[in-house]
Amino acid sequence: MVSTTVVGNYPRIGESSQEQRLRRAIGRFDEGAITAGDLKETERSVVRDVIEEQTAAGIALPTDGQITWYDSQSHFARHLDGVEVNGLVRYFDTNTYYRQPVVRGEVRWREPATVDDWRFASSVARTPVKAVVTGPYTLASLAKTDGGSRRELVREFATAVAQEVRALRGAGATHIQIDEPAITRAPKEVDLLREGLDIVAGEKGGAWLCLFTYFGDVAGILGKLARPPIDNLGLDLVQGPKNLKALAKGGVDVPLTLGVVDARNTRRDDPAALAKSLLGLKGSVALEDAYVSPSNGLEFLPRGKAREKLRFVAETAGLLEAGL
Amino acid sequence: MSLLTTTVGSFPKPPYLTKARAQLARGELTDDQLRPLEERATKEWIAFQEDLGIDILVDGEQYRGDMATYFAENLDGCEVSGLVRSYGNRYYKKPVVVGELARPGAITVDWWRWTRGLTEKPLKGMLTGPYTMMDWSFDEHYGSREELALAFAKVLHQEARDLERAGAKVIQVDEPALSARTDELDLVVKALGVVTRGLSAKTITHTCYGNYDRVFPYFNRLPVDQIDLEMSNSGLDLLDRFRREPLKKEIAFGVIDVHTHVVETEAQVRERIERALETFEPAQLYIDPDCGLKTRTVEEAQAKLRVMVAATRATKDARGLE
Numbered sequence: 150m151v152s153t154t155v156v157g158n159y160p161r162i163g164e165s166s167q168e169q170r171l172r173r174a175i176g177r178f179d180e181g182a183i184t185a186g187d188l189k190e191t192e193r194s195v196v197r198d199v200i201e202e203q204t205a206a207g208i209a210l211p212t213d214g215q216i217t218w219y220d221s222q223s224h225f226a227r228h229l230d231g232v233e234v235n236g237l238v239r240y241f242d243t244n245t246y247y248r249q250p251v252v253r254g255e256v257r258w259r260e261p262a263t264v265d266d267w268r269f270a271s272s273v274a275r276t277p278v279k280a281v282v283t284g285p286y287t288l289a290s291l292a293k294t295d296g297g298s299r300r301e302l303v304r305e306f307a308t309a310v311a312q313e314v315r316a317l318r319g320a321g322a323t324h325i326q327i328d329e330p331a332i333t334r335a336p337k338e339v340d341l342l343r344e345g346l347d348i349v350a351g352e353k354g355g356a357w358l359c360l361f362t363y364f365g366d367v368a369g370i371l372g373k374l375a376r377p378p379i380d381n382l383g384l385d386l387v388q389g390p391k392n393l394k395a396l397a398k399g400g401v402d403v404p405l406t407l408g409v410v411d412a413r414n415t416r417r418d419d420p421a422a423l424a425k426s427l428l429g430l431k432g433s434v435a436l437e438d439a440y441v442s443p444s445n446g447l448e449f450l451p452r453g454k455a456r457e458k459l460r461f462v463a464e465t466a467g468l469l470e471a472g473l
Numbered sequence: 474m475s476l477l478t479t480t481v482g483s484f485p486k487p488p489y490l491t492k493a494r495a496q497l498a499r500g501e502l503t504d505d506q507l508r509p510l511e512e513r514a515t516k517e518w519i520a521f522q523e524d525l526g527i528d529i530l531v532d533g534e535q536y537r538g539d540m541a542t543y544f545a546e547n548l549d550g551c552e553v554s555g556l557v558r559s560y561g562n563r564y565y566k567k568p569v570v571v572g573e574l575a576r577p578g579a580i581t582v583d584w585w586r587w588t589r590g591l592t593e594k595p596l597k598g599m600l601t602g603p604y605t606m607m608d609w610s611f612d613e614h615y616g617s618r619e620e621l622a623l624a625f626a627k628v629l630h631q632e633a634r635d636l637e638r639a640g641a642k643v644i645q646v647d648e649p650a651l652s653a654r655t656d657e658l659d660l661v662v663k664a665l666g667v668v669t670r671g672l673s674a675k676t677i678t679h680t681c682y683g684n685y686d687r688v689f690p691y692f693n694r695l696p697v698d699q700i701d702l703e704m705s706n707s708g709l710d711l712l713d714r715f716r717r718e719p720l721k722k723e724i725a726f727g728v729i730d731v732h733t734h735v736v737e738t739e740a741q742v743r744e745r746i747e748r749a750l751e752t753f754e755p756a757q758l759y760i761d762p763d764c765g766l767k768t769r770t771v772e773e774a775q776a777k778l779r780v781m782v783a784a785t786r787a788t789k790d791a792r793g794l795e
Binding site for chain 2: 160161179220245246247248416448450451
């Protein structure tokens with residue numbers, strides 16, 4: 150049966166005063182007016198809302214929206230040894246910025262970065278909650294280094310990410326996603342990505358492991374990405390239109406997450422047209438085992454538009470299922 | 474003339490103006506009530522720049538919110554989105570293009586002309602560039618990044634023409650998104666060329682916080698007279714490259730990091746200027762901050778600019794430059 154999921158992040162504030170409470174709380178925390186505990190309470194109330202919004206819209210496999218993450222790189226770097234966090238750098242082709250990790254020594258996992266948040270989100274959700282971790286290839290690609298072996302760096306990050314995966318699994322996570330957007334910028338490095346991914350997958354145990362690439366296409370390397378030990382491959386079919394054509398030729402050995410709803414533009418998607426385009430893959434792709442999702446995290450949209458996109462995901466999945 | 478000082482565009486808004494803008498957003502104040510406060514803040518910034526001895530002035534954009542949505546609010550075919558996150562706890566609104574772009578009237582000229590009445594010094598006309606407007610907008614109408622960038626370029630050219638007619642001798646077209654997609658640099662050149670075509674004013678483009686490695690070969694191709702670069706935040710890494718591949722136009726060289734509360738020392742800034750002079754001719758080199766200063770407090774911004782001007786003067790004195 151066709152299912153639904155999201156890619157990871159979600160707008161943490163909206164237009165109403167109530168939806169802006171996290172922004173206010175962070176401001177007040179920075180001023181010293183509230184405690185870390187007060188801030189945590191607000192964050193958790195927002196996570197509760199975000200889970201509820203996803204579930205209400207028909208998302209079967211939600212995330213915690215990455216509500217507590219400063220960004221996808223420094224959120225992990227802060228919990229690693231051998232890495233410091235530096236100044237702002239533009240995040241891919243988005244008008245958002247991340248604090249750049251700077252590698253100062255051997256990269257080692259010190260403590261979990263995502264487990265507490267996942268545990269809380271899971272406790273308030275009526276469905277499984279997907280844990281999301283930035284992949285070792287992307288962590289290594291976006292970090293600043295003073296040279297040294299790139300392969301070794303990917304392997305060090307991979308060992309650290311593997312320990313994060315083990316910790317998540319230990320906490321009870323059954324669905325874990327590894328994000329590797331950087332591979333869309335350097336598909337020739339797919340073997341390096343696979344080497345890191347295999348290290349991470351060594352700790353997946355019985356968990357379902359998804360590899361998600363976004364912000365571009367990976368059409369030329371689909372065969373190398375879409376194979377065990379991962380259980381699912383997530384693809385951006387909006388910024389990566391060639392992915393769709395490559396999928397039509399078949400050859401993927403794992404089920405897919407089809408990122409078909411445009412998460413970078415406020416324009417209304419047409420679920421009927423999207424479902425029709427996906428049905429064109431019938432015979433080449435196991436659509437009955439697929440998830441439908443936005444093309445990447447929804448944080449690049451205003452909250453109201455993100456809610457709308459969730460509905461488009463659910464509608465597209467319903468129409469796809471009906472067409473099978 | 475050499476080592477002329479200038480700034481990138483925006484200055485922080487004083488607390489009375491920030492408060493008034495919040496009141497306006499809540500409907501507690503009208504545009505007519507806000508305008509005198511915007512004028513007061515603009516006067517204060519012009520007086521500050523004149524007193525300090527900055528050579529080429531800006532109006533400080535006290536009447537603008539975000540650099541892209543300010544234009545979106547004043548164009549037909551454009552709306553403004555809800556809030557989206559930039560980084561940390563910072564959010565902004567984005568233009569939403571919902572129809573054919575058109576300029577119902579001049580956007581920046583009224584403020585430029587009003588501010589011109591406050592000073593005899595050169596005053597920059599300030600525009601947000603077509604590529605950046607496109608890249609930072611949600612496009613619900615054109616469906617093509619190139620078409621949208623060129624549509625913005627067309628209306629921005631009209632605006633540049635109007636600034637020139639009003640007397641602007643220097644027009645800056647900001648392109649902070651220039652390095653967002655390095656496979657689109659030809660489009661940046663094309664769209665910017667539409668804006669600057671036929672202008673007699675000196676033209677400048679400012680960019681910042683990107684991967685300059687891929688952009689570098691395009692610096693000489695950008696159809697402007699001067700490029701304005703953030704240099705301090707990137708650790709002056711570009712200077713070696715400029716030595717190997719000389720810039721054939723003027724450069725405004727950022728010597729002040731605008732993203733830190735810490736005020737640089739005069740010695741630090743002098744060193745940056747001296748480093749720049751190892752590569753660029755004094756007449757080719759302008760001195761300014763890395764970027765707009767609006768994210769700093771008024772006090773921080775003023776302290777940083779005082780250091781910038783003092784360090785420039787000290788360098789000129791030491792080298793006997795005029």
